[in-house]
Amino acid sequence: MSRTIQTVDAQWLKRLLPRRPAQAHKGYFGHVLVVGGDHGYGGAAIMAAQAAARSGAGLVSLYTRQEHISAMLSRQPEVMANHQHFTTMLDRATVILAGPGLGPDSWGKALLAQLLVSNKPQLLDADALNYLATLSTAEQQQLQHDNRVLTPHPGEAARLLNCPTAAIEHDRIAAVQQLQQQFGGTVLLKGQHSLIAGPKQQLARLSCGNPGMASGGMGDVLSGIIAALLAQGLNSFDAAALGGWLHGSAADQLAAERGERGLLATDILLPLQKLLNGKT
Numbered sequence: 001m002s003r004t005i006q007t008v009d010a011q012w013l014k015r016l017l018p019r020r021p022a023q024a025h026k027g028y029f030g031h032v033l034v035v036g037g038d039h040g041y042g043g044a045a046i047m048a049a050q051a052a053a054r055s056g057a058g059l060v061s062l063y064t065r066q067e068h069i070s071a072m073l074s075r076q077p078e079v080m081a082n083h084q085h086f087t088t089m090l091d092r093a094t095v096i097l098a099g100p101g102l103g104p105d106s107w108g109k110a111l112l113a114q115l116l117v118s119n120k121p122q123l124l125d126a127d128a129l130n131y132l133a134t135l136s137t138a139e140q141q142q143l144q145h146d147n148r149v150l151t152p153h154p155g156e157a158a159r160l161l162n163c164p165t166a167a168i169e170h171d172r173i174a175a176v177q178q179l180q181q182q183f184g185g186t187v188l189l190k191g192q193h194s195l196i197a198g199p200k201q202q203l204a205r206l207s208c209g210n211p212g213m214a215s216g217g218m219g220d221v222l223s224g225i226i227a228a229l230l231a232q233g234l235n236s237f238d239a240a241a242l243g244g245w246l247h248g249s250a251a252d253q254l255a256a257e258r259g260e261r262g263l264l265a266t267d268i269l270l271p272l273q274k275l276l277n278g279k280t
């Protein structure tokens, strides 16, 4: 069955992120818990946490390896970073973002086993997706969750569907819809013209973004943006679609000003705040 493909544009921003109430305080805008950063991959989790803070979440915490704590605090002291008390951190969070730099080892798997059964809004990326791919179909179905966003790149999508990456790229619309049916929630299939499939048969495509974004960490920043939108009350489809649009549009502004080559993931945070507030 063919579905209408929606195009995400600046109107979505006005519709989904109205002005903040004058009496608002940080409790209005949610608390994102980022879980990731095993040995050697602290940057991924740090970038995701930084992006969540810059995208309007009321509070952001990071659960990571001890060795990454001081890097996080020196880069963005607004983020509460810890390597202990995972269960308490999970209880306090309103949104969970898991996967960036989480790694394939027992440390990350134990954290995932705990957080995947939570019914809080979630975003799963990178190694959290690779872990989901290792579960049986029955286990995957048991863990389905409407308010969850999965953000696979084509390599991760291929692992989730147990097929070659070329098959994903051959028919990206079929792939994103199949992922959504198999895993529930919303799926954002990354790459040129990212596609978003939601739990109510929604389908959207991004027309923004450029090859300057083909650099490490870009997906980590995207995950932080989307998690912050979930924390601000958007549903999984709206958060993924608007988050993808903000990410790609910020990259397009940077590419127009400075060119594509050498664009870094954290550069996105510079234009992001203005875009988020409708100031282009």
Ligand SMILES: NC(=O)C1=CN([C@@H]2O[C@H](COP(=O)(O)OP(=O)(O)OC[C@H]3O[C@@H](n4cnc5c(N)ncnc54)[C@H](O)[C@@H]3O)[C@@H](O)[C@H]2O)[C@@H](O)CC1
Binding pocket: 040, 041, 042, 043, 044, 045, 099, 100, 101, 102, 103, 126, 127, 153, 154, 155, 156, 165, 190, 191, 192, 216, 217, 219, 220
């Ligand atoms: N600074 C950091 O700490 C960084 C850590 N990262 C972490 O590194 C770990 C491994 O992630 P990777 O994504 O590098 O490894 P993966 O093995 O998941 O993905 C790499 C492969 O996937 C395929 N692929 C990726 N994007 C594709 C596209 N758009 N089209 C077609 N094929 C595509 C390619 O075959 C590529 O070689 C994760 O934990 C991740 O979070 C990365 O996010 C990069 C930055």
Ligand SMILES: Nc1ncnc2c1ncn2[C@@H]1O[C@H](COP(=O)(O)OP(=O)(O)O)[C@@H](O)[C@H]1O
Binding pocket: 153, 189, 190, 191, 192, 193, 194, 208, 209, 210, 211, 212, 213, 214, 215, 216, 217, 218, 219, 220, 221, 222, 247
């Ligand atoms: N050629 C491109 N055109 C548009 N967007 C791109 C392009 N290359 C990469 N991107 C975007 O950059 C991000 C890369 O994410 P990902 O592959 O997960 O990177 P990482 O794992 O290094 O964080 C995605 O949002 C993807 O859609």
